[in-house]
Amino acid sequence: MLCDLRGRPEDGAFADGRSRPGLERRCRDAELHAFGAGKEVRAAEVVGLLCCRPSMLAVTAELFRWSAATLDDAGSQRLSCRSVDRSAEINRASWDERAPAHAASPNYARQQFIDDPSFVSAVARFDVPLLGDVRGLRGVHLQCHIGTDTISLARHGATMTGVDFSPLSVAEARRLSDELRAGVEFVEADVYDAVAALGGRTFDLVFTGVGALCWLPSVSRWATVVAELLAPGGRLFLREGHPMLWSLDERHADALVVEYDYFERPEPMVFDEQGTYVETDVQFQTTVTHVWNHGLGEIVTALLDVGMELTGLVEHDSVPWEALPGQMEQTAEREWRLRDRPWRLPHSYTLQAVKRS
Numbered sequence: 001m002l003c004d005l006r007g008r009p010e011d012g013a014f015a016d017g018r019s020r021p022g023l024e025r026r027c028r029d030a031e032l033h034a035f036g037a038g039k040e041v042r043a044a045e046v047v048g049l050l051c052c053r054p055s056m057l058a059v060t061a062e063l064f065r066w067s068a069a070t071l072d073d074a075g076s077q078r079l080s081c082r083s084v085d086r087s088a089e090i091n092r093a094s095w096d097e098r099a100p101a102h103a104a105s106p107n108y109a110r111q112q113f114i115d116d117p118s119f120v121s122a123v124a125r126f127d128v129p130l131l132g133d134v135r136g137l138r139g140v141h142l143q144c145h146i147g148t149d150t151i152s153l154a155r156h157g158a159t160m161t162g163v164d165f166s167p168l169s170v171a172e173a174r175r176l177s178d179e180l181r182a183g184v185e186f187v188e189a190d191v192y193d194a195v196a197a198l199g200g201r202t203f204d205l206v207f208t209g210v211g212a213l214c215w216l217p218s219v220s221r222w223a224t225v226v227a228e229l230l231a232p233g234g235r236l237f238l239r240e241g242h243p244m245l246w247s248l249d250e251r252h253a254d255a256l257v258v259e260y261d262y263f264e265r266p267e268p269m270v271f272d273e274q275g276t277y278v279e280t281d282v283q284f285q286t287t288v289t290h291v292w293n294h295g296l297g298e299i300v301t302a303l304l305d306v307g308m309e310l311t312g313l314v315e316h317d318s319v320p321w322e323a324l325p326g327q328m329e330q331t332a333e334r335e336w337r338l339r340d341r342p343w344r345l346p347h348s349y350t351l352q353a354v355k356r357s
């Protein structure tokens with residue numbers, strides 16, 4: 001089976017059955033599947049066409065497995081679609097396992113929400129100068145996770161609904177909202193299904209970000225959902241990790257090395273990692289995730305294409321999580337910033353856009 005991949009320069013490193021140093025983390029599962037599943041030579045050929053880089057080998061391996069059962073003349077197209085659905089399943093399992101650990105972690109400050117009725121998350125505090133007064137607004141928070149930012153916006157005076165596709169995240173969000181009597185509604189749904197899941201309701205504010213867009217394969221589909229969720233005059237507030245930051249290899253502690261995609265690509269980048277971004281002793285069983293980057297121009301263009309008017313785009317020299325371990329220090333606002341010459345890198349950005357009609 002592997003000989004069908006041999007001869008492609010991009011995949012050649014795997015033809016002898018050995019992974020390259022540095023790619024092992026992402027390729028562990030791939031090797032298991034790729035070396036164990038091979039029966040159908042024709043399937044491998046299709047997979048070979050879909051696979052353009054070694055870092056995509058895990059995806060290829062998944063397709064490899066499916067292709068043995070489902071290949072037909074339209075095979076490559078169908079397999080490509082199925083990989084996206086499979087990505088959502090893989091990612092949901094990862095978030096479901098992490099949600100209770102996040103709720104228990106000091107980083108999400110659950111106890112501070114309970115102890116202090118005026119407490120809001122560090123993310124929501126950072127946002128205030130650009131977000132402005134949200135009192136009386138009907139807001140929806142896409143990919144709200146365990147609801148701490150959603151509840152923070154409710155504490156700022158908005159009427160909030162949170163949406164997330166991870167049932168365990170939604171359960172944690174509801175538990176906190178109930179305990180605080182925050183009156184926030186949480187809906188379990190994929191972002192791409194949010195319009196239907198919210199019954200066609202529209203909102204004054206769509207709030208999202210801080211590790212949200214990277215889980216979505218298509219930023220233009222996301223922009224369509226945002227526009228449909230907004231009432232005329234409604235506003236998108238997106239504060240997100242900068243795509244330039246996402247493209248850097250976090251395994252380097254002493255250099256900024258561009259390793260991952262900057263532009264959106266159909267295939268996910270596949271990571272296999274034990275940990276999470278908060279303090280916890282929990283050992284996670286689900287370690288594989290599928291993510292996508294979206295260039296800043298692609299995000300802006302996607303919003304313009306659905307008729308949104310860009311009203312603000314500010315790049316920040318800090319980000320809410322320790323994105324490059326070993327190279328960052330914490331700021332007074334509980335953000336993270338490069339210790340050495342932070343002005344070299346846009347760490348995050350705030351984008352605002354309005355639906356005019």
Ligand SMILES: C[S@@+](CC[C@H](N)C(=O)[O-])C[C@H]1O[C@@H](n2cnc3c(N)ncnc32)[C@H](O)[C@@H]1O
Pocket residue numbers: 088091092095143144145146147148149163164165166169189190191192209210211212215216
């Ligand atoms: C890093 S968290 C969001 C961050 C949020 N700002 C926070 O820190 O609480 C990412 C969230 O996106 C959710 N998510 C990922 N893909 C999704 C999708 N396709 N539809 C809805 N939610 C999704 C996950 O379940 C997770 O709760």
